[in-house]
Amino acid sequence: MARTADKLISNIRREVSSGILKPGDQLEVNALAERFGVSRTPIREAIRALVDYGVLETRPRKGSFVRILNAKQLFDLFQVAAELEGMACRLASLSLTECSVKAIGLELAKCKKAAEKENNIEYAMANLGFHTAIHNASGNDWLIEQLRQLQINLNSYRTMPYKIRGRIQKSTDEHRVICDAILSGDGDTACNLMRDHMMLQGKRLPTIIATLEQQKK
Numbered sequence: 001m002a003r004t005a006d007k008l009i010s011n012i013r014r015e016v017s018s019g020i021l022k023p024g025d026q027l028e029v030n031a032l033a034e035r036f037g038v039s040r041t042p043i044r045e046a047i048r049a050l051v052d053y054g055v056l057e058t059r060p061r062k063g064s065f066v067r068i069l070n071a072k073q074l075f076d077l078f079q080v081a082a083e084l085e086g087m088a089c090r091l092a093s094l095s096l097t098e099c100s101v102k103a104i105g106l107e108l109a110k111c112k113k114a115a116e117k118e119n120n121i122e123y124a125m126a127n128l129g130f131h132t133a134i135h136n137a138s139g140n141d142w143l144i145e146q147l148r149q150l151q152i153n154l155n156s157y158r159t160m161p162y163k164i165r166g167r168i169q170k171s172t173d174e175h176r177v178i179c180d181a182i183l184s185g186d187g188d189t190a191c192n193l194m195r196d197h198m199m200l201q202g203k204r205l206p207t208i209i210a211t212l213e214q215q216k217k
């Protein structure tokens, strides 16, 4: 059984990844202790660990917040993620198993369902599931771990454009063609499509950053 602090770390990470907790949101120890039904000690421990992971940041005399990346940090992050996600597609197309084909298909179906319902939070989780299924299908453990770390910082920014009308439907369509390319063994096409899918979010960075700057004030 995982320690309380470890469970809290994964719960808070999940909330940041799904967009429930957004960049710039404050984390109050007392409120979190009440919400998760634990004492303040493991909450403080989890916050410290998440600051070390770069998910949270502390501001003097103000407390802990979900970290806000600046324009360069965000661009750099999306650039690395786009290349590694593309690489995962290429490797996945070369080493598909019955199990990985099934997992990718299942996650794509979840994306479609969430997009039909226009449920942004459900879509955020389904999106993460789809990308993770491709990472796993790559069979490269180093790559899987690098992408897992990147996703934690990336995902809260990824979910912001979902508020744009029609974006999650469009994102699902992009997932479908990526999936088709992987399953047909066309790794280069899958890689290029995935890179474009990721950088589309990158191009929205100026809007995302302006929104965050507004929230800071």
Ligand SMILES: [Zn+2]
Pocket: 127, 131, 171, 175, 197
């Ligand atoms: Zn996606």
